[in-house]
Amino acid sequence: MLAKRFLRSVVFATCGIAIFVAAACGVDVDAIRGPxxxxxxxxxxxxxxAQLLALEKGQIDLLSDITRPVxxxxxxxxxxLSLSLAQGFHAFFLGFNVRKxxxxxxxxxxxxxxxxxxxxxxxxxxxxxxxxxxxxxxxxSPYCAEDLEAPPYDLESARRTLQEAGWRxxxxxxxxxxxxxxxxxxxxxxxxxxxxxxxxxxxxxxxxSLRELGLPMDVEPVDFSTLIARLDEHAFDSYVLAWxxxxxxxxxxxxxxxxxxxKGGYNICGIHxxxxxxxxxxxxxxxxxxxxxxxxxxxxxxxxxxxxMVPIYSRYFVTALRKEWKGxxxxxxxxxxxxxxxxxxxxxxxxxxxxxxxxxxxRNLNPxxxxxxxxxxxxxxxxxxxxxxxxxxxxxxxxxxxxWKVETVSSGDGQVTRLSFILxxxxxxxxxxxxTAKDVAATISFLKEHRVPRFWxxxxxxxxxxxxxxxxxxxxxxxxxxxxxxQIGGLPILPAWQLASLESWQIWQPIRMxxxxxxxxxxxxxxxxxxxSEYRQGEYARLVRNDLFWLMSR
Amino acid sequence: xxxxxxxxxxxxxxxxxxxVVLVLNFFLFRILPGDPVSxxxxxxxxxxxxxxxxxxxxxxxxxxxxxxLYVKQMLTFNFGVSFLSQRPVWDEIRSRLPNTLILLSxxxxxxxxxxxxxxxIAAAKRGGFIERLVLWAGAISFSFxxxxxxxxxxxxxxxxxxxxxxxxxxxxxxxxxxxxAMIDYIWHMVLPVSSLVILGFGxxxxxxRNLMVKVLGEDFVFLARAKxxxxxxxxxxxxxxxxxxxxxxxxxxxxxxxxxxxxxxETVFSLHGVGRFLLESVTGQDYPAAGAAFFLLALLTxxxxxxxxxxxxFVDPRIGLERKMER
Numbered sequence: 001m002l003a004k005r006f007l008r009s010v011v012f013a014t015c016g017i018a019i020f021v022a023a024a025c026g027v028d029v030d031a032i033r034g035p036x037x038x039x040x041x042x043x044x045x046x047x048x049x050a051q052l053l054a055l056e057k058g059q060i061d062l063l064s065d066i067t068r069p070v071x072x073x074x075x076x077x078x079x080x081l082s083l084s085l086a087q088g089f090h091a092f093f094l095g096f097n098v099r100k101x102x103x104x105x106x107x108x109x110x111x112x113x114x115x116x117x118x119x120x121x122x123x124x125x126x127x128x129x130x131x132x133x134x135x136x137x138x139x140x141s142p143y144c145a146e147d148l149e150a151p152p153y154d155l156e157s158a159r160r161t162l163q164e165a166g167w168r169x170x171x172x173x174x175x176x177x178x179x180x181x182x183x184x185x186x187x188x189x190x191x192x193x194x195x196x197x198x199x200x201x202x203x204x205x206x207x208x209s210l211r212e213l214g215l216p217m218d219v220e221p222v223d224f225s226t227l228i229a230r231l232d233e234h235a236f237d238s239y240v241l242a243w244x245x246x247x248x249x250x251x252x253x254x255x256x257x258x259x260x261x262x263k264g265g266y267n268i269c270g271i272h273x274x275x276x277x278x279x280x281x282x283x284x285x286x287x288x289x290x291x292x293x294x295x296x297x298x299x300x301x302x303x304x305x306x307x308x309m310v311p312i313y314s315r316y317f318v319t320a321l322r323k324e325w326k327g328x329x330x331x332x333x334x335x336x337x338x339x340x341x342x343x344x345x346x347x348x349x350x351x352x353x354x355x356x357x358x359x360x361x362x363r364n365l366n367p368x369x370x371x372x373x374x375x376x377x378x379x380x381x382x383x384x385x386x387x388x389x390x391x392x393x394x395x396x397x398x399x400x401x402x403x404w405k406v407e408t409v410s411s412g413d414g415q416v417t418r419l420s421f422i423l424x425x426x427x428x429x430x431x432x433x434x435x436t437a438k439d440v441a442a443t444i445s446f447l448k449e450h451r452v453p454r455f456w457x458x459x460x461x462x463x464x465x466x467x468x469x470x471x472x473x474x475x476x477x478x479x480x481x482x483x484x485x486x487q488i489g490g491l492p493i494l495p496a497w498q499l500a501s502l503e504s505w506q507i508w509q510p511i512r513m514x515x516x517x518x519x520x521x522x523x524x525x526x527x528x529x530x531x532x533s534e535y536r537q538g539e540y541a542r543l544v545r546n547d548l549f550w551l552m553s554r
Numbered sequence: 555x556x557x558x559x560x561x562x563x564x565x566x567x568x569x570x571x572x573x574v575v576l577v578l579n580f581f582l583f584r585i586l587p588g589d590p591v592s593x594x595x596x597x598x599x600x601x602x603x604x605x606x607x608x609x610x611x612x613x614x615x616x617x618x619x620x621x622x623l624y625v626k627q628m629l630t631f632n633f634g635v636s637f638l639s640q641r642p643v644w645d646e647i648r649s650r651l652p653n654t655l656i657l658l659s660x661x662x663x664x665x666x667x668x669x670x671x672x673x674x675i676a677a678a679k680r681g682g683f684i685e686r687l688v689l690w691a692g693a694i695s696f697s698f699x700x701x702x703x704x705x706x707x708x709x710x711x712x713x714x715x716x717x718x719x720x721x722x723x724x725x726x727x728x729x730x731x732x733x734x735a736m737i738d739y740i741w742h743m744v745l746p747v748s749s750l751v752i753l754g755f756g757x758x759x760x761x762x763r764n765l766m767v768k769v770l771g772e773d774f775v776f777l778a779r780a781k782x783x784x785x786x787x788x789x790x791x792x793x794x795x796x797x798x799x800x801x802x803x804x805x806x807x808x809x810x811x812x813x814x815x816x817x818x819x820e821t822v823f824s825l826h827g828v829g830r831f832l833l834e835s836v837t838g839q840d841y842p843a844a845g846a847a848f849f850l851l852a853l854l855t856x857x858x859x860x861x862x863x864x865x866x867x868f869v870d871p872r873i874g875l876e877r878k879m880e881r
Contacts, residue, residue: 045721047822049705053713054720229587254597264601363639453607457600507640537649538826539722
């Protein structure tokens with residue numbers, strides 16, 4: 001009942017404003033020791049209804065990413081479950097092709113921002129389980145400038161804005177300044193209702209809003225591959241698309257810098273603006289966090305003036321957990337399905353395996369080529385990174401590195417970023433070997449030397465790696481950027497001995513190879529909290545507690 | 555000699571079909587909008603990283619070189635490496651085949667046998683209970699979406715009355731190998747198979763009933779009745795035998811569908827099968843996986859067509875004779 005009441009309060013709170021009511025409980029991550037869970041099964045259940053039945057029947061303990069409001073309401077009324085709800089990094093935008101008329105006119109884009117009733121859309125379509133978005137970064141991002149003023153919904157004001165800029169109406173349709181004929185019919189590209197029903201419905205509602213403003217808009221639903229191809233070829237008027245972003249604001253550079261208006265780039269709108277470019281370059285190459293924050297704010301301010309895309313909504317993430325599991329970590333930006341929960345949780349009474357639902361199979365458990373979120377849901381529990389993020393503030397926290405330093409130093413003609421990490425000295429690999437700086441150096445060098453695509457952006461700017469003793473490493477980059485810290489700090493670290501003998505990383509199947517010394521291990525050896533035990537294809541992955549994990553109480 | 559020439563021509567035309575499929579398979583996927591690299595929409599994945607990925611997939615090589623490699627792979631049944639899993643495609647298909655074959659072949663065999671039997675009986679006893687059942691079952695199989703029936707079955711027999719499992723083909727943790735594992739597997743397959751039988755037998759029964767109703771009005775059946783032959787003999791030895799060729803055709807032409815799988819059934823019951831593999835390969839533009847899967851399907855279709863031709867001769871000796879006379 002409490003859960004239901006809490007959720008209702010969220011619904012009411014989100015109906016009118018973009019402020020989110022958090023499920024925060026105040027987390028002291030320093031106090032967490034674990035993992036306590038001894039046996040973890042990632043159970044593959046594909047059908048959303050079957051997932052709910054399995055959760056209610058107690059066949060799984062945790063179900064993430066519940067999206068349908070009706071399901072959330074149903075689970076909220078189940079007294080055996082607790083629901084956590086958090087802001088995510090999801091962002092849904094309406095984008096324009098600003099390379100061509102009429103989208104090249106900024107007053108039109110601004111008017112459109114005013115003419116879309118974002119609050120009402122969220123209320124009608126998501127029953128409140130989403131937040132209207134007014135920023136170009138999701139509100140969960142620490143760099144989101146939420147205080148920047150976004151125009152509220154006001155159709156009359158939007159019409160006035162256009163008329164003041166010289167637009168006029170002819171038979172209810174807008175006529176651009178200096179032209180005699182009204183705008184020709186235009187389309188919003190959208191995925192089909194079969195693939196993305198909510199997006200398709202939103203596209204229809206947005207098109208209806210734009211028609212009210214006087215734009216002859218209609219929706220063109222297309223297959224997802226066609227949608228992406230059309231965007232890549234710039235063959236569109238406008239489009240709607242949802243993005244899963246990250247805590248860093250580097251998406252702004254990818255989305256809006258003129259150098260990204262290339263094949264395979266993400267400047268889909270095609271905005272080329274010197275002022276914006278300068279702000280985005282300042283953001284991308286910011287030497288430290290303070291400069292990065294200022295640059296992120298400046299870029300968002302310019303974007304809210306130039307409006308190459310219109311932010312529409314950001315959806316919440318909802319996770320259900322069986323109440324018999326205690327100690328889950330939930331914050332305003334993290335539901336219970338996080339690594340902190342897996343470290344801290346234990347059942348009431350006798351220990352038993354923990355069952356976590358995977359909606360798709362992890363098809364690739366090779367850390368070099370794994371790409372899907374489901375692959376990394378498994379691999380992320382086995383491999384560790386140098387740094388992690390606080391689940392409440394998203395600030396950097398020590399992980400394999402207990403301390404670090406970001407410096408800007410002179411090198412040749414200019415300045416470059418130098419990252420220094422001091423590593424923990426109590427970390428062991430799952431095969432019992434000590435973890436050292438050589439492992440970190442070997443991982444970075446391997447990824448760079450072999451140009452591994454998934455990690456290429458993180459390591460391509462590495463100039464030199466220097467190891468001092470067993471637990472100190474310095475990485476000198478080719479240029480200056482604060483974000484190098486997160487890119488290098490977020491790399492999964494592999495054992496140096498393994499990398500030294502690895503030939504075909506592209507088709508490496510570590511889960512099918514037995515560890516040369518430890519017969520109970522595969523070659524999937526990390527320093528993470530769980531050890532890979534078995535993957536039964538299409539059925540489940542079994543992991544067991546890593547008793548050598550450095551956060552275990554010893 | 556004439557028969558040999560006939561089969562020679564049939565095999566040659568089948569090989570031609572396969573060659574066309576082989577070529578189309580390569581080019582159709584590549585002329586579809588988008589490609590496996592541009593399908594990645596992650597702002598953290600730069601255009602440079604995408605170029606590296608294209609190189610990893612071999613998509614940076616000239617098209618001619620890619621085509622020759624593809625033909626070699628298909629003809630040697632070494633289908634290359636899946637873009638999505640970076641595992642050999644053949645391994646991927648092989649791991650999924652058992653579930654799909656067992657699910658769909660057993661469902662097809664049971665539905666066909668049950669449907670044929672009920673169809674014959676329904677035609678023989680017009681207006682009776684069996685005929686009404688057949689008409690209803692036919693209506694259900696054509697009017698209800700499979701996921702609906704399957705979800706209702708899950709709700710009833712795995713949730714409300716938990717007699718069967720909710721997901722997969724194995725319990726977690728799995729039982730010991732041998733009989734316990736086999737019994738566990740059968741237990742997991744009961745719901746998916748029976749759902750397909752419920753959805754499938756009606757159309758078989760309706761089809762056979764309609765064929766039988768027509769045949770039962772023919773002169774040779776009146777003659778058999780006039781000769782005083784028993785009803786069972788008339789039904790099964792005379793009437794049913796005469797409708798066997800179209801039934802055999804349908805059975806053989808349904809076989810490729812057994813391999814291509816049932817995407818919805820595999821999704822609802824979380825089964826690791828070929829159907830979803832095909833779907834994911836096409837939607838994920840996994841060229842090697844999709845190419846191999848469609849090539850194998852085409853091969854199976856061609857083989858099944860040949861087998862159907864061969865089977866006609868067995869079920870209806872007149873056909874073999876006609877062919878000989880035609881030559």
